[in-house]
Amino acid sequence: MKKLLLLFFLIVVSSVFAQVQNVTFKVEPDPFNEDEQITITVSNVNPSLWGVTDIYLWAWSRKSSDSNDVNSPTNGTWENSNEVQKMTNNGNGTYSISFVPTTFYARTGLESIGFLVKAKNGTGEKKSQDYVAQVGSIEVPPLTEAPLPAGLVDGININPNDPSKVTFVLFAAQKEFVYLLGDFNNWEKNNNYLLKKDSGKNRFWLEISGLTSKTNIRYQYLVDGVIRIADPYSTTILDENNDKFIDEVTYPNLPSYPTGKTSHAVSLFRIGDTPFNWQIKDFQKPAKTDLVIYELLLRDFDVLHSFNAVKERLDYLVELGVNTIELMPVSEFDGNESWGYNPAFHMALDKYYGTPNAFKQLIDECHKRGMAVILDVVYNHATGQHPYFRMWNTSNGGYTGEATTENPFFNRAATHSYSVFNDFNHSKTSTQDYVKRTTQFWIDEYKIDGFRWDLTKGFTQNCSASNETCTNAYQADRVAVLKKYADYQWEIDPNFYVIFEHLGTNQEETEWVNYRLNEGKGIMVWSNLNGSYNEGTMGFNSNGKSDFSWISYLRRGWTVPANIAYMESHDEERLMYKNISFGNSSGSYNVKDLNTALKRNELAGAFYFTVPGPKMIWQFGELGYDLSINTCPDGTINNNCRVSNKPIKWEYFDDVNRKALYDAWTKMLKMKNQLSIFQTDDFTLDVAASTGLKKIQLRDKSQNPEVEYITILGNFGVTTQSITPNFQKTGTWYDLMTEATINVSNVSTPISLAPGEYKIYGSSQVTLSSEIFVNEQFSTLFPNPSTNFFRVGNEVDKVEIYDMLGRKVMQFEGDFNADHRFDTSQLKPALYWLKIYKDQASESRQLIIQ
Template sequence: MKTKLLLFLLGCLPLGLLAQTVTISPDPFAETEQITLTASNIPWTGGVYLWAWHFDSTGKQINNPDATGTNFNNSPETARFTDNGDGTYSYTLTPTEFYNNTGITRIAYLVKNQNGSQQGTDIIKNVGAFSVNLTAPANTTTSIEGGTSFSITATAGVTADFRLLANDTPVNTQNATTSYTFTTTPNINTDYRLEVTQTGTSNLVVRSFRTLVKPTPTAAAVPAGLKDGFNFDPSKPDEATLVFYAPGKEFIHVKGNFNGNDWSLDNTYLLNYDAAADRHWIKLNFDSATPQDLLYQYVVEYAISVADPYSTLILDEFNDQFIEASVFPDIPAYPVGKTSNPVSYIERDEAVYDWKITDFTPAKREDLVIYEVLLRDFDDAHSFQSLIDRLDYLENLGINAIELMPVQEFDGNNSWGYNPAFHMALDKYYGTRNALKTLVDAAHEKGMAVIIDVVYNHATGQNPYFRMYNTSNGGTGGQPSADSPFFNQTATHSYSVFNDFNHSKEATRSYVKRTAQYWIEEFKIDGYRWDLTKGFTQNCSASDESCTNAFQQDRVDVLKTYADMQWEKDEDFIIIFEHLGGTTEEKQWADYRLSEGKGIMLWNKQTDPYNQSTMGYAENSNINGASYKQKGFSNPAAVTYMESHDEERLMYKNLAFGNSSGSYDITNINTSLKRMEAAGAVFFTIPGPKMIWQFGELGYDISIFTCEDGSVPDNDSCKLSPKPDGWDYLDNAQRVALRDNWQRMILLKKQLAVFETSNFTLQGSASNLTKKVLLSTTQAGTDEPNYVVVLANLNVTNQTITPDFQETGTWYDLMTNAEYEVTNTTAAITLQPGEYRIYGNKTANLSTSVAQKEQNLRVYPNPANSSFQISQEVERVRIYTIHGSLLKDESFDSGVSQVIDVSDLQSGLYLVKAERDGIEMTSKLIVN
């Protein structure tokens, strides 16, 4: 499971005249009376903090109390205001307790951001008033039925004059009394102000409160065929119907930038209610002045404003400003000052995407080679387009499935994405909706499936269904309330973060189905990797890890239900669970509907044994767990990986902690890269789906714990920090050699039937780090091997290995097609440290592809000093830098010597493109 820290890109707004206001209630007040400071119109992000001081009875100024700290540039969390979820922030205190003093004559304060770069003005308030207690109403805002009695009662500590105003109009006066009682019957929303003056003085205390009259929604059935959320037909651009599931909520309004509403509460936009469906809904007809970029929110029982839980895009008041126009152009301005919190965003004029590929079928699961991508760190542009631009690279590597870390709307911009807020909305930080569709289409053109990581274990405090049912009165903090139809009040497993979904509830299951099926239908996504499936039980507690890791039938059942829901939309849909738990539970999923050609796949983490092997340490280096048979599966359901987003990089640990013997030292980068080749040999050749973490094929060696400044602390504080991409590695010949050899292994895996066999064994000695894979098949073609023997020495000294060839005769090194005569199947073979062999009893006649063309083309000598030649006659040769700049372009007639002079080139890595009969072939050249 993911590290639970979240990182956000927070920009500093220019310091200037700030429009925030701070009110105090009650006012005036006694030093022993509890008061609440309320701040609004805050123009900065990152929270509101209190800076405070006071004056004693002598008039002496006394500095800050402990709660607000002594460092103006680094306020503690005890000084933080509570976010009320409606654009206001509150801080409650009792002066004598807060300041730890008595005889307080004045309190002083200002509001600021945490580091003090943004601040308001000083406010000083006198302390002292006769006491007034408003006993009814109990809350500052009360929702009532129109025409019902509403009682107002108050008491004063001394004789006082009471004056009540309703919407600024005096309605009642009672003088010279210590007790006030008045009953009214409001029929409209009313703001009340009770002014209490000590009789015979000018001492005034004011108490303010309001009543909101509950409207009665029109009873009407939801029109047939509509789904929860925004129902819109682009052919009817001037109308839409909103459907909102909000159980237990009596009335709901919608507000936004449509029809001149301008974010106001108006009973014209009170939603209808369908009691049978338990849904609120409204049909909107847009006038000509309504923008094409439609923005809206629901107002739930006058209390909180939320975006549609089924939004497909949202506006974020704090983070959108940091998204480049090149990634997502023309983001509408947030309606600052008119509302707060996320806003639903609909592009009514969004171009309908014209799909090129409509019948894509993913590769067989046993042939899957998945490339896991965090778009934020894959390229500086952090966009879907930047991945599209690199698809040729992934295609040449042999990748047939891309797994994107979460792209559903998450809090902030700078994130791994495991902090989801809106499960149906695309996060704009990576690009537009059509940009994602373009990526999927382009990947399908190249034979690659697109899998996305989905997070349905939890949701953050921004999720509308959390805010509607929580203990913070619609804020983003607190915990789910007891009446939540979606969330557990406390987590029922031991790996919880944020707010834990209750998957036994029908509301949650419907939410998951609606949002998950949407991505399949709308974006033609080919598969999901389900994060933290251990959390889908209701049987455990946050403190009981043994329960969480034990077999739980409810978890098995609900996840099978979710699998059915995905296959309902796409019978070939790829389903992968990150369970990393007991095989008894995993086997039930692996076998589920297997007779129909389905079955669920499971993440199979083998980081530790592979990294122990590449570092040259025998302890815990047994890689037999890379076999799905070792897990007890009857089919290749285990997605095995050496690295994922969540693991330390193998190459980093190789270079930091690698073993050595004499001159052989794994902390030498070239030595370590060669060992990664050997690891690949006993990874890709084991039957079953495989996954590579981005740039693993180039030996990515930046620690997962590296901070943005390049430091690596002794803790995980920087685990989620941005990391540099690996494209500069293409300038390094040894790293490219690792990539090329993995490319060859992947091609063997995908094209030779022997690597799909179930007749294979893994043998490895934990004492000497030798590894062996034996494979046999009866399904191979007549011109391809039906026996394969893979040998690898991951020790730091020479090792002798018994190969156990399945037959005598001529065998072939499948990496080079070099012949190897076997006269004795058990004759020992000696391998140098880090050396490996992949032997087949026939040559590998691989089909024509870009990768195969590169294998056929040979430049020699390579590395070259002053010139090189081509292994086959060609018509044209061009030499490029690794970044694509053309340096040489030569044409040749048939029979003419094809020696190419490179004496004028600097040492480095180059691309050589040769052309013959209209076919281009590419190879790499190292110039010394």
């Protein structure tokens, strides 16, 4: 979520909350009963900011059995508060109102009352934050002080020897007592479910037994008798308002919310289920340098918006040349339809996309196809639903207000200039523990291959919301904590992809790129080339507008291609939309013409996929998606619709001109994936000319390469022009896209290129494999990586070895016993595909020869 998206959020937030005031409430007496008079006094309020002199109370109440708040019968309307609830000006900057709760709210059995203050007409958010007060005396339960048993983690701990026993652990610094509520005690306070307290570790814990196997178990914590929260470490959340909109196809047999028994988010878990049967247990990730990432938002990728729907589309992506998918955030967020950058529970899977098993099936199917899975994760902030925000905030457990100074996780005010929602304080040990626990869970539970960390600029504690210069400058505390977070991931998976969306100084990003690089690790970073590539596709090249040379990792002074370059992402305006809306023209040549615009994106691909290093495609970019990022559901374009649902355009695939773009990018990606020259560090980019003429040249220095030299020429201008190719050698050169040849006797003879035309010339002809390998694993393969031999762990009839061009380089045929040794000493170090046969079954496996 780069700066542009953050600015969108800030625009929305500022337009909604620009006049919200954080005031101070005082309720007397405290505590109070529902049938005695109370006085509410508010201070630190300035009615003039709302353009008024009087303020009014807006109030609501809740019973323990309610699932929703009930408004005061004398509230009036938001646009016209009832005069009965006008507060008395005390003449000293404070305002008061007195009443008996049962009379004021016209109901009895109250558990809590809530209120805010507002202008008579609250339109334009002329209001304060919410405040909730508990009704009744604070209880003094029979609390037991006891040390937390060794080996337990925050959240639920299932006894490995007796799954019917579960220990619940809650971090709750400065809290007095905690009850466990749930199906096991009919959601009622019971001293048998009062958690024990370990004051030294700031934790409450309780073991309960006799839980039923293969049954949905729902629970919450009641903190200090006031705040009902779900477990911060929930893996599934039930929502009282949004679950009803999740259909049976997406989430079969969705457990029901305990309506009438409680309120707020509820945690769900099960015991005794058969563990998921992973088919791929030893997935070999694509090399970081070779990643072809497809970023997608499930909601806007398929009308079924589900993991199952994406699973059915995987062959389409494999055929395109994708070897990694990156999912926009799938952890539990507010509501159902979202980009996901409003996280509420970082360890829970959002049910709008499907079940945990469906997610695991998607990942398993990706791994069968040699595809890695990366998740977009959001640890800069959390919404007001987050339990750790609600436990220590100025709205006394509500969703609004701000974190109190005692909050062990959140800053009271953001310490960077791109703040949205509630800002985590990453200098706190409690926050770091939370990040470690939740991130490692996704790797262990779902076999995730990498994380793309959203908005890493926000992880500093040194700046302020008003100081963008500070936020964008090098910050040592941010570097240190993010290195620690990388270590957490590598602790579980030494080959985990760690990717930061930082878009900051080269100094800071270089430090991450080089971190533990000598161990084969190192952190990758997002690299936004949208602006320069789009200027080129539109046909504007003067003053370096279309100079995309920053795509070269060599230009950044790096020894490895750690920059994940992209022409489009979820955050960027679509290339085709700007081509069609703002494209350049000359005579009859007009970039605004649809088919011309598509060819311009094909040209861009020739100068994008061929640059060594990882690449990323935003969904449907390969088909020329031409609707603005700000398209509204009614088809209009408005900045406020940035995160709105977008039309899903699978019909593009049936359009011959859009399919031509897909086919061209597919061929380019096959070259990138199968030719070792595109992994070289011997390449140059000449892409800055104001004429729009651009050139890339590569050389494969390895012994006996498939193709030693490649020269790429392109005309990003809008008129026919000639370019001096400076071929690396004379002789026959092959157009790798069309198979046409040219005879080069003078390497400097100019070549004429029409506007939008490009050539990818190779010094030798190549044959690209069209076979899709799928891991239908029934055997074990070891060692892998190997040197001179490998073994297959069961009986096989035949083994074929293919190089990455799809050429068969070795074959073994016969009746081979389990663990037979297959000699590969004649193969050079590289990545290969094995096809293994037994009776009528076959499978494909990757083999690395070192």
